[in-house]
Amino acid sequence: MPADTACHLRAATDRRPFVLLASFAVLVVLALLALRLGYRPVTWADLGGALTAYDLADPEQIVIREIRLPRLVAALVAGAALGIAGTLIQGMTRNPLADPGLLGINAGAAVGVIGAAFLLGVTAPVQYVWMALGGGALGAAAVFALGGGAQASPARLLLAGAALTAFFLAMIRGLVLMSRQSLETYRFWVLGGFDDVTFETLATLWPFFFAGALAALAAAALIDALALGEDTARGLGVNVGGAKLLCGLAIVLLSSSTVALAGPIAFVGLIVPHMARAVMRQDMLWLAPCAGIFGAGLMVLADLVGRSALFGGTMQAGVMSALIGGLILIWLVRRTGGRRL
């Protein structure tokens, strides 16, 4: 077959750049809507002013800059991080049901937060960011250690995660039963949302997100090789243990920072990779950015719908994202018969 025909074929079938651009455009529109819509009405002019020529004397602009913008940035970052972490873990474990929460990260973070509330009386969100981050990272480290470290098989890793999560949840229930203050903290924190996000929290956490994204980038090609089986990956010159550790590091950084930022947001890390794979095929360097954009979009949309009048302005983004994402997943399963999941 002549080379130009092959090039023509490639051009006709490779719609990946277009998909990325289009979803990015949708994300920008969603982001603008998230800044524009809310309890306090603002105009497009206020929005333009707040973004380009911030006027501290204008209350509408203050609402946009001080309340909606940090909230939007947090939703973008959290959604993207969960989408990428979910894609990495499903690729690494070759399990379409894997979710960053299965590695004990969410449960570990919850123990950190409730433990801090119970033992130290810490209740301010800014304070328990570190507890959540540390608890999540420790939980994941324990799961990797129990799962066999660098030699961990995917199944063992997920089983260790399930066991440790059950153990952590039992601890949390115990603590919550013993102290009313812990219960209040937990009840509020466990839903997951962006009500208390400030630029201060974001400033604390961004290095972790950034490091996680870099690790994900470095791990991407290795995961593609690992997806062909460990023997094939070794044959391709991949250090399998090192690749798994790097991938695990990326997952832990991204998801424990997210749980510190917004609480345990369930389901996004599970669903978004399926959405991305439905349009992107298997190539981590394309799949992960796509999952990042989809995750960010889903999170912003969930937050937007959740605080709309439809739900009395009080539905947490973590609840809403599971609701919207669940519907999308059902549609994907029905459309493909579950074959591609």
Added chain:
Amino acid sequence: MVRNGTNCRLRAEAISVDYPGRPVLDSLSLDIPDGKVTAIVGPNACGKSTLLRALARLTPVAGGQVSLDGQPIEKQRSRTVARHLAILPQSPLAPEGLTVLDLVRRGRTPHQSALSQWSRTDAAAVDRALCLTGLKDMSFQLLATLSGGQRQRAWIAMALAQDTDLLLLDEPTTYLDLPHQIELLALIRKLNHDTGCTVAMVLHDINLAARFADHMVALREGRVRHQGTPSEVVTTEMMQDIFSLPCTVISDPVHGHPHVIPA
């Protein structure tokens, strides 16, 4: 020993491999002759797959060493080894939704790093692998939609894209029907002829091994019992010794290779 004048880049030097409770390879030495097609045969559980995996540094050795270009293979960077030696494990897995091109591109992994971009060399190697295996027209098909023979060819194309001089294949004909087995082995023969690459593969079928290999190695209980050209190796005595199978060996009337007819 391999006959004089043949170089051997890949050698096993008195290697031993133990699985828990039982030795699999027992101080086994073997040279893989350069530029030839070598077939490793033997009964089930004789250690032939383990030998191939040890040669490809997939299974660590308990004693002795495998050397590639005179250096111990496990002392070399795995990525460097992967630029000289490709291994196709037995029945490899592919994730769903992978196209032929996606798979073959992954053969370029050892030639890339986090910083280097997909280069013209990479594209040329992938293109060459697709052409050699006759898969160019199917580049954009999903692996799952291919026949077993085509899928196996796609995996071989991935190994070819690795652009190595040494190609190790672990039972490449498993699960293929006879026409596809012949097609695949003829492809391997052609690759060896066209590119001069060294091939070492584990095969079950003695008659196919005798027809398509230059050099045969017969294993029993973790030791090399016979090696040489097919006509040197495939004899009534060997079949009795290795497989305990009484048989007659005739000369294949079409190709002249030794042919086993079980009694």
